[in-house]
Amino acid sequence: MTKRILATLLTAMLLCGICALAEVPTQEPTAPPDPTATAEPTATPTVTPEPTPEPGRLAGIKIGIDPGHQRRGNSDRETIAPNSKQKKAKVSSGTEGVSTGIPEYVTVLEISFALRDALLAEGAEVYMTRETHDVDISNQERAKMMNDLGCDLVLRIHCDGAEGRKANGIGLFVNESYDISEASYAAAEALLPRMCEATGAKMRDIYESDTYTGLNWSTVPCILVECGFMSNPEEDQKLNTPEYQQKLAEGMVEGICDYFER
Ligand SMILES: [Zn+2]
Secondary structure, three states, rough: OOEHHHEEHHHHHHHHHHHHHHOOOOOOOOOOOOOOOOOOOOOOOOOOOEEEOOOOOOOOOOEHHHHOOOOOOOOEEOOOOOOOOOOEEEEEEOOOOOOOOEHHHHHHHHHHHHHHHHHOOOOOEEEEEOOOOOOOOOHHHHHHHHHOOOOOOOEEEEEEOOOOOOOOOEEEEEOOOOHHHHHHHHHHHHHHHHHHHOOOOOEEEEEEOOOHHHHEEEEEEEEEEEEEEEHHHHHHHHHHHHHHHHHHHHHHHHHHHHHHOO
C-alpha cells in the first residue's frame, strides 16, 4: 500500500467517524403495500390524560381589592397625598344601610369576596387589603400595600350614602392630576358600563377628584367603586343579597377583561 493510498483511507475513516453516529442503517427493501390489508385498530388508551386547565382570561394579571373601612374607624390623621400638607382621618367608619341597618364595612367585604372569587375563576392573581373587619389599616397604608405588591389595577370597594333616599346607582371615582389618573380613568370607562349592564343599576358617572387619600397614594391604576346607595332603601336591600353582589362582581370582571383586552 502506498503512502498516498494510506493517507486517503485515513481521511475517509476520519470523515466517516464524524458522521457514523448519524448514519442511517441500510433499510431492508420494503414490500409494496397490500391494498387489501386492513389497518390494525388503534388501541384505546386506558389512561385518560388530565384535561389541561383553561388558563382563564385574566391569567398573569394582578388585581388588588381594598374593601373600604373597617369595624372601628381611626380618626388619627394622615396626609392625603405625597407632597401634600393636607390631612384627613386615617380611615372613616363609612355609612350604613337605611333599611337593613348593615354597616358599609360588612357589605363591601361581602362584595369584595364575590369579586375575589370571580377574578380567581378567570385566573387572575388577587390581593386583598383586609379579609376581616377587625383591622386597623389607614387609607395611605392600603394604597402602599397594593403598590408594593405591584398590582396592575386596584379596586377600592365602597357603598355610598346621601341625605335623601332617592339617590341610587353606580359611580366611579378616580384622581385627576397624578401619573395614574389617565390609566385609572380608562379602566373606569371599561368598568362602569359593564357593571350597570350586569346589575341593571343606574349609571351615574366617573368622577375625578384629588381628595381621596387611597387614590392619591396609589402608584398603580386605582378606582374607587361606589357600588350603590345604602341611603336608598331598595338599593340597600339589593346590595346586601348574595345574588346582587355576584352581579356586581361579574360586571367588574367583564370590565376588567375589557380594560386588559382579554
Ligand atoms: Zn365608603
